[in-house]
Amino acid sequence: MARWLEYPLTWLREKTRISVFPLVEVLLGIALAWAVDFNVWRLWNVPMRADWVALTLTGVALGGISHFFTEILNMFSGLGRKLNDEAKTIESPASLQRVALLASL
Secondary structure (H helix, E strand, O other), rough: OOOHHHHHHHHHHHOOOOHHHHHHHHHHHHHHHHHHHHOHHHOOOOOOOOOOHHHHHHHHHHHHHHHHHHHEEEEHHOOOOOHHHHHHHOOOOHHHHHHHHHHHH
């Protein structure tokens, strides 16, 4: 995310103690659906009372999917950091010398 957008969102999250990133993702999904006139319900032949409702619900779905994949990517990046940090700790010269000393006894 762009730095100019990330700083105010982080500041707002610190002040309100809630995360605003999911809300921003849903709002961006709604804006994208309206901008490109993408109505998934029309593609699936699901009747809706009004076109604006279908566009808005499509945007909410896009924002929800975006948030889901953001959380999945955060999980994998956290897992990668965990595995890399443990490997550095295990294979540090001090711990290898300790293991070598214990093996020589």
